[in-house]
Amino acid sequence: MCADAANYARLGGRVKDMITEIQPIQWRDGKLRLLDQTRLPAEQVTLDITSYQDASAAIREMRVRGAPAIGVTAAYAMALAARDIKTAGASGRGQFLDQLRQAGAVIAAARPTAVNLGWAVRRMLDTAQAEPDWKQLPQRLLDEAQHIHQEDIAINRRMGAAGSGLMPDGGGVLTHCNTGALATAGYGTALGVIRAAWESGRRFRVFNTETRPWLQGARLTSWEFQQLGIPATLLADSAAGMLMRKGEISCVITGADRIAANGDTANKIGTYTLAVLAHENGLPFYIAAPISTVDLSLASGDDIAIEERPAIEVTHFQGKPTAPVGVTAINPAFDVTPHRYIHGIVTEAGVARPPYLESLKLALEGRRG
Ligand code: MRU
Secondary structure, eight states: OOTTHHHHHHHTTOOOSSOOOOOSEEEETTEEEEEOTTTTTTOOOEEEEOSHHHHHHHHHTTSSOSHHHHHHHHHHHHHHHHHHHHHTTOOSHHHHHHHHHHHHHHHHTSOSSOHHHHHHHHHHHHHHHHOSOGGGHHHHHHHHHHHHHHHHHHHHHHHHHHHGGGSOSSSEEEEOSOOSGGGSSSSOSHHHHHHHHHHTTOOOEEEEEOOTTTTIIIIIIHHHHHHHTOOEEEEOGGGHHHHHHTTOOSEEEEOOSEEETTSOEEEETTHHHHHHHHHHTTOOEEEEOOGGGEETTOSSGGGSOOOBOOTHHHHEETTEESSOTTOOOOOBOEEEEOGGGOSEEEETTEEEOSOHHHHHHHHHTTSOO
16 A cells, blocks of 8 residues: 555545636736746746747746647737737738748747647648738737637547546556646646546546656646645656556556657657656556647657757756756757557547557547547
């Protein structure tokens, strides 16, 4: 019996009936409002953003993070750009679209790995191109951003329903990084699947990694599970193998930032390690991600650009050094898990199974893979 079993029993395994849904992204009074994820869990600070440049900076500085959440933010950033072009008095459709494309290039470059960023920018540009009256474009693009926002929440709920049957009744589920409401427009991807399983009455222990070096797991996922009333146990990333070996884990589920056509999946650094450990211990390893995360233009994970973040995120914690001055550090933010380690990819169209070359294509066509 695990250490917090008494706490687990006391909470009685009830997802809180009435929770105030976490809203990481809001549009209010003509402003983009972002819950600053660099400040959680100590403080809940909201940033008011009024320009696409500030929205891009918020993505780069990880004030908003998680692949779907940065996609939604990028869509609003395009709407903000369109509003500014209008006020600057662009003199025609061509000029308007040129300036919008330039803003899109800046926004899409904020972080390289998550496909959702470029996907959202492209969708907004396509929307702009399809609108015949360029003077309507600022409102048309805001409507589209709000549509993408609401659509993401609905997709996550569908993904939760599609994946909840993969979760055990009894046993333990391990997750990595933060894939909850904070990483999306709401509800979450992998965390959404865990939540949906709990809401459907399944009971299992939840384990979440710290997720070094940025601590998305310790700071954000632990906080979200507390808000939901789902008891979760935090562990150092390096404790996962030992727990699996002891039989505490029944399956692993994580999110994704980009999935290549063959199912190779880029996700938070450390995901590959967990997938190999799951394989070694005979445990299923699942991914949960919206179809917009699938990038059929890439044949395999070798083609996915991996973001390198500043070394200071490894050598320091909250501005204080945790390593000797002058030490060399590397900070790849993501890794790629080869498809052979992945037992299923949960999307809003159902659970895609190997061979992914076929099942992901079917999922993209809106059919069950
Ligand atoms: O660097 P981050 O915090 O943006 O990385 C987030 C992840 O790796 C998530 O697992 C992924 O984006 C899926 S989020 C639903």
